[in-house]
Amino acid sequence: MNTDRTVDQANMPTFDISDAEKGIVQSPQSFSEAIIDTNSRATTLALKETNRHDFTHNEMGKGVTNAKPTAADIEREIMETKTIPLEDYPEGYPRQAAFQSSEPSWSIYRGFNYLHSRVILELQDELRCLEKGLTDMDLIDSKNGNEKPLRSRSGDLKQAKRAKTTSKRAHIINEIRCKLVNYDEILSKARELNAFQRPSRRDYRSFRTWFYNVKPLTNDSEEEFIMRKEDLVSLRHGREWSGFDGFVESCIRKVHCRLTQKIFATKELREKTSDKCTFYYSQSRIEKLVGLIITVMIFVLLVLPVVAMYQLTSVGDRNSTFDAVGILVVFTLLFSAAMSLVTKAKRHELFGASAAYCAVLVVFISNFNNDGNHQPE
16 A cells, blocks of 8 residues: 555656646656756746846946936036146147137237238239239220220230230239239238227236246247237127226126135136136126126116105205206216216217116106196195
């Protein structure tokens, strides 16, 4: 009985776990083999899971992760910038070029106005000689009755071809064309150059101060250009910076500290140099400050006269009206002076703004007088 039971257990059908998942039943095996096979598969799966966990842990320790970068990481990488300080450039012309290109107000160069005039005069006289030669040739042909070259260009060329030579008239006209092209080009460039702004006193002084402190050039003749102030031009664009904007920037430089550097300089500007005597300020931030100051000035110039005239016209007598007119004239002059100093407005723009300001005050005076006349006695 024991033997049969052992045989029956040995002949019991067994199947693999993976085959059971697939719906496949294997041929009968021994029960012990089934237990061994099941234990082996469980051990293999456990080892694979352990190895995968160890691999992930090791890779994370090396800084390799499968996590996607966050929006903050992407934004930080996009906004990352690199600024080369002036001190990293070699001394001499490289550092001077880096300095002059680092700020528009320091883009100061010679205009060579004398050389432009000299070249223009030279070309002018060359054209005069060519013009005289062409005129003399035309007069000679006209007096000699040889009018065919004067009436037909092809006739002039055919006549020269029959004489086995080139047309002198065509040669002179060709020279005139080349000279005229150069002459017109230099004239146009000279006109554009004269439209350039001259460096302001503040920018020129800053430029000279940097040269005095750094001394990038060793040759005095090469450094002499900075002393030719009457021949220097600035590449900085905008009329505003020669007036009130420049004054505000100068005031900020005088009270320079960490706070002003933080407010009026960007991160890139602060990294441009480690020199304690060289300051960079953001042009856009200074323009915002200037705009705020101008807004406050206009607000004050509008509110103060209105309040003063209201106090005077509320009395209702004749003298108060004349006093209100006097206040109108004074504040209109103050408004015109303020606009002229802080905005660099053109004449017609200044006239229009002053007229509009005066008209607003007149409307207030008339309204106050009417309200005073309608009050019950």
